[in-house]
Amino acid sequence: xxxxxxxxxxxxxxxxxxxxxxxxxxxxxxxxxxxxxxxxxxxxxxxxxxxxxxxxxxxxxxxxxxxxxxxxxxxxxxxxxxxxxxxxxxxxxxxxxxxxxxxxxxxxxxxxxxxxxxxxxxxxxxxxxxxxxxxxxxxxxxxxxxxxxxxxxxxxxxxxx
Ligand SMILES: Nc1ncnc2c1ncn2[C@@H]1O[C@H](COP(=O)(O)OP(=O)(O)OP(=O)(O)O)[C@@H](O)[C@H]1O
Ligand SMILES: [Mg+2]
Numbered sequence: 232x233x234x235x236x237x238x239x240x241x242x243x244x245x246x247x248x249x250x251x252x253x254x255x256x257x258x259x260x261x262x263x264x265x266x267x268x269x270x271x272x273x274x275x276x277x278x279x280x281x282x283x284x285x286x287x288x289x290x291x292x293x294x295x296x297x298x299x300x301x302x303x304x305x306x307x308x309x310x311x312x313x314x315x316x317x318x319x320x321x322x323x324x325x326x327x328x329x330x331x332x333x334x335x336x337x338x339x340x341x342x343x344x345x346x347x348x349x350x351x352x353x354x355x356x357x358x359x360x361x362x363x364x365x366x367x368x369x370x371x372x373x374x375x376x377x378x379x380x381x382x383x384x385x386x387x388x389x390x391x392x
Contacts, residue, residue: 243275243276243277243278243390244275244276244277244278244279244280244283245274245275246274246275246276246278246283246316246323246325246387247267247269247274247316248274249278249280249283249284250267250283250287250314250316250325251267253283253284253287253288254267254287254314257287257288257291261291261295262310263294263295263298263309263310263311263312264309264310264311264312265291265311265312265314266311266312266313266314267314267316268313268314268315268316269315269316270315270316270317271316271317271318271323273318273323273389274316274318274323275323275389275390276323276366276387276388276389276390277366277387277388277390278366278387279366282362282365282366283362283366285358285359285362286359286362286363286385289355289356289358289359290327290355290359290383291312291327292355293355293356294310294312294327294329294331294381295310296331296348296351297310297329297331297332297333297380297381298310298329298330298331300331300332301331301332310329310330310331311329311330312327312328312329313326313327313328314326314327314328315328318389320389321388321389322386322387322388322389323386323387323389324384324385324386325384325385325386325387326382326383326384326385327381327382327383327385328375328380328381328382328383329380329381330378330379330380331379331380331381332379332380333374333375333379333380333381334372334373334374334381335347337372337373337374340356340372341356341357341360341372342357343357356372363385363387366387367387367388368385368386368387368388369384369385369386370383370384370385371383371384372384
């Protein structure tokens with residue numbers, strides 16, 4: 232017998248408002264500063280809100296865990312995440328820039344089950360990449376070149392709606 236399954240409905244979303252809505256919720260429980268910087272008017276992408284929300288939650292969780300490591304060494308440390316939304320001709324580009332520990336091995340970090348945390352599953356970034364790939368987007372994570380912290384870059388094909 233075939234088990235019926237539901238295909239997630241896809242629809243046009245304004246990426247900036249999906250992010251804003253999800254940040255309003257995340258900010259209620261976060262002790263760190265999270266800033267949304269929208270540098271473009273056109274942020275419409277073809278995507279699933281719940282999935283985009285999951286991407287954001289996984290990435291912010293990673294940044295906040297990197298902050299915890301820093302707070303252990305310096306209790307006065309203040310975590311900061313800048314989320315910038317920009318565009319070019321073809322893509323909506325979302326950058327998440329944190330001032331955490333930085334990433335020890337960006338390549339390995341993308342491998343399923345790779346974790347540097349006691350209770351991590353190592354599935355956060357693989358899930359993020361899977362969702363972004365399903366949206367025909369690109370994902371990359373690297374260290375900042377000055378100061379410690381990571382830069383995540385996500386790009387989604389632009390829809391001219
Ligand atoms: N913003 C970040 N700053 C520093 N290191 C990071 C950051 N994001 C990811 N990493 C590194 O990449 C590894 C893999 O991340 P991933 O989200 O896939 O798994 P995890 O966070 O360890 O576990 P889980 O997401 O299941 O809680 C992390 O263990 C951490 O070492
Ligand atoms: Mg994670």
